[in-house]
Amino acid sequence: MGTKNSRADKRFIEKETGTVRKQWRDRISLALIYPNRYFVGMSNLGFQTVYRLLNSMDNVVCERVFLPEPDAGPSRPIVSVESGRLVTDFEIIAFSISFENDYSNLLSILEKTGIPLLADQRETPLPLVVAGGVACFLNPEPIAPFIDCFLLGEAEALLSEFIAGYDENCRDVDAPRGKCLEKLARGVSGLYAPSLYLPCYNSDGTVRDFEPAADVPEKIRRIYVRDLSTISTCSAVLTPDTTFADTYLIEVSRGCPHGCRFCTAGFVYRPPRFRPLDLLEKCMARGIAAADKIGLVGAAVSDLPWIRQLCTTYAGQSRISFSSLRADAMAPELVATLRQSGVKTATIAPEAGSERMRRVINKGITEDDILNAAEVLVAGGIPNIKLYFMIGLPTETMEDVQAIVTLCKQIKGRFLQSSRIRRHIGELTLSLNCFVPKAVTPFQWAPMDDIGALNKKIKLIKNGLRRVANVRTNIDVPRRAYVQALLSRGDRKVAEILLAAHGYHGNWPQTFKASSLDADFYVRRRRAADEVFPWDFIDCGIKKSFLKKEYTRALQERPS
Structure with missing residues (x-):
């Protein structure tokens, strides 16, 4: 059953372009949760990408959920942005987690929805609690007791197999949750179900080893997209209520070739991958049609071989900005593009x-x-x-x-x-x-x-x-x-x-x-x-x- 959206939800959704509304019918219903406020979550291109990918599947209806706004009131239930449904109405609730400091918000959201915080206290028909995002595939263990399963890796390479596995093994309301998780863990690459693994500790408190408690892989392989030449990652929803207000974001590259030793992007996203010029030109054309501003994002934007060509071609057609530029690659063409764009x-x-x-x-x-x-x-x-x-x-x-x-x-x-x-x-x-x-x-x-x-x-x-x-x-x-x-x-x-x-x-x-x-x-x-x-x-x-x-x-x- 749906419930009314809060005033904040309505205020946000009325200003959006690109919102997806689908009939539920017999589709797999998934609440995609960003464990922070709307402004923070909608500024995250990864979150938007997962939303777009899931809704591109005909057998899935995906709706967004965020940490309630301060004006929502303490008694206001947490509901989806699109239809105002309660989180417990969904078959799957999937947390997209980029930052460890949002873990506490994850617990707050679970508690407010009435879902037991600890995974071992949940049974069908409660929603399956899934988590993904870079914080999870770096180290999921601090929140492992709260999550039924993690998807470790890049969404473009993970989601189709997970949805197919869920559709085949987990939609029966009488199916025991443990059996569902075992089938998913055996059949879905990059899926980690913490209840099926037992960490063992030394007397000094350090980890001794990590033992599978069922017939599941000993190691979980981080899944990534080997070739980005045909896969675009761009804004799915435009809104003024983000860090990048009404800006069409385009991911030009993934990973970083420089290997700064403190930085996760230079290691966990290896190998560094750059999108080809022809694909980026198509993205730029879509961006120019959709918004007045385009943001080129990536850990190594200035390393893109054709970044200068993109700037000289499109600077007069749109306001262009960059997520970052290296000090040793501050080309005059890039600076001129920033100036022309009003940066x-x-x-x-x-x-x-x-x-x-x-x-x-x-x-x-x-x-x-x-x-x-x-x-x-x-x-x-x-x-x-x-x-x-x-x-x-x-x-x-x-x-x-x-x-x-x-x-x-x-x-x-x-x-x-x-x-x-x-x-x-x-x-x-x-x-x-x-x-x-x-x-x-x-x-x-x-x-x-x-x-x-x-x-x-x-x-x-x-x-x-x-x-x-x-x-x-x-x-x-x-x-x-x-x-x-x-x-x-x-x-x-x-x-x-x-x-x-x-x-x-x-x-x-x-x-x-x-x-x-x-x-x-x-x-x-x-x-x-x-x-x-x-x-x-x-x-x-x-x-x-x-x-x-x-x-x-x-x-x-x-x-x-």
Whole structure:
């Protein structure tokens, strides 16, 4: 049975273009849930892609669900955007999870819908609870007790097989959930059902091994699209209520060839793949017809071989922006495209202030690259620059942190020279994030920096830039980064901490105080070279020995 949409839902859907409404009939009904507000979820191209792919299947009806807006009221049920149906009316509820800090929202949504939080307490006919997204195929274990099954990999290569497997094995309301999951785990590539696997632990709390509890694969292979030459990934729904308001997003590439050692995109999305020019031209034509603005997205947009050709061909037909550009690839054609499109702020990501630290993280750009990029941007008519830096990286010293201040001042100097010529002085924004070690990267062995040390580094940077005019700082909260680090590399036991945090309404200090588990064990501990990680049962297509060599090179300040 449907229920009324909230005022917020109606406000959003009335401004959308591309909304899909299908008759339910005998179709497989799936609630696609983004565990955050509408604004955040609809800014995510991956979420939109899953929505489009599922609704392209004739036997599926997919409707979106988000964390309720603040004005929805505490007693308002969680319902789908399209039809206003309750989440429990759907056969499948599928969470699309990009960020670990949204795990707590997942529990809130389950509780509010009346679905038991723990998977082993659910029985048919309750919906099957599925999860996917990059956070899941890096390390699903911290939320494994809450999920019936995960889809590990890229949606384009996963969804058809999963839907076919579900249709064949799970639609009988009398079918036991356990049997359904066993059939899915045996027959669907990339599907991981946590209840069919048992983690075993050493006396020191580390993982000893990971044992299948049924006739299912010992390792789960991360599924990816080998060839993107015929597969476009573009906005499915346009709306002004996103970070990219009324912008038609086009993914030009997937993965990154540079291999920065802190970054998941450079490893878990290997091999890097670039879409061909003819496919992107078709996407551009659709984008020009659909919206006034086009956003080209990817981890390595400036590495696309035909990026300059796209810009020179289409800059006069649409306003074009880029998700990111490398400092060593700041071509005049790209800057001219940004200027013609009315872009006022461009981003450079030095990540570290010193040449030494950029060698440690394998960034592959020099101080001259960074300074020249700033100069080219401002001289080319982009008045404001945003700089991304991290603190707390492995081997970092206070001298490296001071180098961030020094580099910002040098950038400001180049910035001023070019700004004065144009008779307009823009703004320099420093975005400072705490390093969080991630699974499936060379830094998965590294500890996170101490919160007290991070606060000292933040203070040094703020004091160093306090008197520099036209410089703003946006600074990450170390305690929030600490929680992310816990959830990024935790094992299945960490679900106990998540459950406790849910009970304490997100009060993490109270949660840590009450928990029998030591969060520092997961966050602050350097991993042993031969340690078994909670995510080692996933075959991501990258040898652990390769990542270990990269970590050793990092400690030696050597590039790849």
